[in-house]
Amino acid sequence: MNLFSLIGDFATFFFRSLFIPWKFRTSKDRILEQVYNIGVGSLPIIIIIAAFTGLVSTVQATYQMIGTVPRYIIGTTVGRMVLIELGPILTALMVSGRCASSMAAEIGTMRVTEQIDALEIMAIDPYRFLNLPRIVGTFISLPVLTIFAEFVALLSGAVYAHYFLNIPFSVFSYGIIHFFSMRDFFGGLVKSLFFSIVIAASGCYFGYIVKGGAKEVGRAATYAVVSSSILILVLDFLVALVIFG
Amino acid sequence: MIEVKNLSKMFDDLVVLDNVSFNVTEAHLVVILGPSGTGKTILLKSILGIIPVDSGEVLFDGKPVQSAKESEIYDIRRQVGFVFQSTALFDSMNVCENIALPLVEHTKLSSRQVRDKVQEILEIIGMVGKERLYPRSLSGGMKRLVAVGRALALDPKHLFYDEPTTGLDPIMRDRIVQLIIDLKKDYKKIGIVVTHDLDTAEKVGDDIYLLKNGKINKLKKIGKEVYNG
Numbered sequence: 112m113n114l115f116s117l118i119g120d121f122a123t124f125f126f127r128s129l130f131i132p133w134k135f136r137t138s139k140d141r142i143l144e145q146v147y148n149i150g151v152g153s154l155p156i157i158i159i160i161a162a163f164t165g166l167v168s169t170v171q172a173t174y175q176m177i178g179t180v181p182r183y184i185i186g187t188t189v190g191r192m193v194l195i196e197l198g199p200i201l202t203a204l205m206v207s208g209r210c211a212s213s214m215a216a217e218i219g220t221m222r223v224t225e226q227i228d229a230l231e232i233m234a235i236d237p238y239r240f241l242n243l244p245r246i247v248g249t250f251i252s253l254p255v256l257t258i259f260a261e262f263v264a265l266l267s268g269a270v271y272a273h274y275f276l277n278i279p280f281s282v283f284s285y286g287i288i289h290f291f292s293m294r295d296f297f298g299g300l301v302k303s304l305f306f307s308i309v310i311a312a313s314g315c316y317f318g319y320i321v322k323g324g325a326k327e328v329g330r331a332a333t334y335a336v337v338s339s340s341i342l343i344l345v346l347d348f349l350v351a352l353v354i355f356g
Numbered sequence: 357m358i359e360v361k362n363l364s365k366m367f368d369d370l371v372v373l374d375n376v377s378f379n380v381t382e383a384h385l386v387v388i389l390g391p392s393g394t395g396k397t398i399l400l401k402s403i404l405g406i407i408p409v410d411s412g413e414v415l416f417d418g419k420p421v422q423s424a425k426e427s428e429i430y431d432i433r434r435q436v437g438f439v440f441q442s443t444a445l446f447d448s449m450n451v452c453e454n455i456a457l458p459l460v461e462h463t464k465l466s467s468r469q470v471r472d473k474v475q476e477i478l479e480i481i482g483m484v485g486k487e488r489l490y491p492r493s494l495s496g497g498m499k500r501l502v503a504v505g506r507a508l509a510l511d512p513k514h515l516f517y518d519e520p521t522t523g524l525d526p527i528m529r530d531r532i533v534q535l536i537i538d539l540k541k542d543y544k545k546i547g548i549v550v551t552h553d554l555d556t557a558e559k560v561g562d563d564i565y566l567l568k569n570g571k572i573n574k575l576k577k578i579g580k581e582v583y584n585g
Contacts, residue, residue, distance in 0.1 A: 137461055221446075228406055229444035233458050233510075234430035240461075 124319065125312045128242035138243060145248025149210050153256055160205050161260035164197050165189070165267035173276055182278045186286025189268045191295055195355065198261035199299040200347055203306035206253055207313075207339040214245050214314025215335035219321035219328035227319075242319070246311040253307035254300050261299070298354040305346045313339035357381055358514065358548075363402055363412035365395070372398050373409070374570030378563075380514070380548060385540050387561030388550040389578065394567050396550035397441065397518050403548070404436060404516070405429050434462060436547070437507025441519040443499040445491040451478075451502050452487035458509040473509070480543075481505045481535065497528030504535060514547035515539065521556045529556070536560045554578055 172188040218241055221227050230237045265287060272278035317331040317338070358380040365373040372395035380386045390396050401407040403414045405421045414421040416432045424432065445454050455474045459465055465473065478484045481501045491499055500520060507515055517536065521529040533556055539545040540560070551557055557564055557578060564575045 134461075224447075225440050225442050225444040226446055228401070229438070229440060229446075231406055232404055232433055232436070232438040233461070233506075234433040235458070235461050236430075 120320075121312065121316055124242075124316045125246075125308070128238045128246055128312070128315065131236060131239050131243070133243065134239060138239065141240070141244035142247050142251075145244045146251050149206065149248050150252035150255060153206055153209055153252070154259070156205055156209065157202055157256050157260050158263055160201055161198070161263035162267040164201055164260075165193065165264035165269075166271050168192050168197060168264065169268040169271045169276070173272070173278075177276075183282045183286035183289070185272060185276070185278055186269070186283035187290040188286075189283075190265060190287035190291065193261050193264045193268070194295045194299050195351075196299075196347075198264060199257050199302040199306065200343065202257045202260045203253065203303060203310065203343050204340060206249070206256065207306075207310045207343060208336055210249065211310050211314035211335040211339045212332040214311065215318035215321075215331040216328055218242075218315055218318025219331040222319065222321045223324055223328060237319075242311075242315040245315055246308065249307040249311035250304065253310070254303045257299065257303040294354065298350070301354065302347060302350045305350060306343050309342040309346065310339045313342065357415075357417060358403070359415040360403060361413050361415070363399070363414070364410045365398060365402060365407070366410055371570040373402065373412075375412070376567070376570075376572045377412075378565055378572060378574070380546065383544070383546055384562040385536070385546050385560055386548045387557040387564045388548060388567050388572070389554070389557050389564060389575070390550070390552060390567035392552055395570065396552075396567055399567065400438075400516055400518055400548060400550055404433055404438070434510060435513045437504075437510070437512040437515045437545075439500070439503045439507050439515065439517045439520055441522060443491070443503040445499055445502055445506070447491050450488050450490050451483065451494070451505075454491070454502060455487075455505045455509055458506065462510060477505045477508050480508065480539075482531070495528075497524050497531070500524065500528075500532055501535070504532075504539075508539075508543075508545070512545070515545045516547050517549040517551075519551055519553075520549060521551065521553055529553075533559050 168189045169185065172185050172192070176184060176188065218227075221241070227237045227241070230240055269280055269283045272283045273280050314335045317335040321327050321331045360376060360378050363373050363376040364371075376399060378386065388396050388399060398407055402409045403421070405424070409422060413423070416435065419428065419432060421429060421432055446457070449457065452474050455477055456470050459470045459473055474487065475484070478487060481504055483498065483501055483505065486494070486498065491502070494502065520532050520536065524532065536549065537560055549556070549560055564578055565572050566575050
């Protein structure tokens, strides 16, 4: 399969999964289940990642700038770095590793055990049954997780600055608030919306096209994570170019 | 009535179905016999349009499957219950949810009505009290029974059984065979059984065909010699 046909198949798969009658009466429970799995399920790991991101950002910003700029600039730098870049991208990469792989493995297993054939024979559209809830669930969950991650990262940065760098909360938060721009915040959220689509679409797509057995299911999980991670980085650049370029 | 007309299917150079034709008439259970690997499952899935064929067509009460639009195929499939050899039960759902799924998806029954219908099906398949179990906790035979139950959920006109007794112990095999006979006699559920088991074929079949080397032939009587020559 060459790259162009893969992109074509991927796009067709995505639109086929989303632009169908949703049958909300039966789909809503499955969407909520995915929101719970992706959102609540990812929360512990996101808290850990975000906390350390805030700590490292504060350490690095301080190392590079302390003594040359007012101390509140440390808060500004950490704040903008987290809101624009680190919050959205680290959350997306973490959710990709956790959820794209599990989507590919779950749907791939359903493919090789004929459960998807069973859906088709029962006249239940597998795109609506399997893919739609995962795509919509990720679309809802990822921006919320991103906001949460940003909050935790800023909090951990502020705590570290207060106790170890002699930068009081008031000074650190002044730096964040004084230079806060809605464009930074919403730019990060727009990124996370795009990221959510590639994470869910990759997971579902590579699971759905599995042929074979356990080995192919494992390979699908790997492809899902690798492709969504690459697409996240590419989209990160493109969205940054449009919004901040 | 199901009319299968000149179905042909090749995988690379391997001819799996070669102008296969037969009919499933009212009140008849058709058995497709054949050794393992002859394409019986492919035939069954081709009839329902799951696997595309190279040529030929299938008519369900005069409606063509192969040239039908997606919505029309789904209408046809709603008239068919399919029992997979692998059972294909949803492992994230318990017995009750597996059987209820087609009802939840295709009907507007209240949850109380769905529960009643599931209970009715559990009684037919003899699985009352097992509704909270997950497929991983069931034996192969019990899974097969639940698969029959799920196939019955929408009260389909036809039932397709893919190797319903393969790999089962004799007691469970007899139970499944009796269930197929009862469903035909008491609930008028006719359709197609594909199997390589001569005993099952003889007990349940009204019309018995042999699929071998891609060709299908109607058998007048069956015995071990049908697989020879």
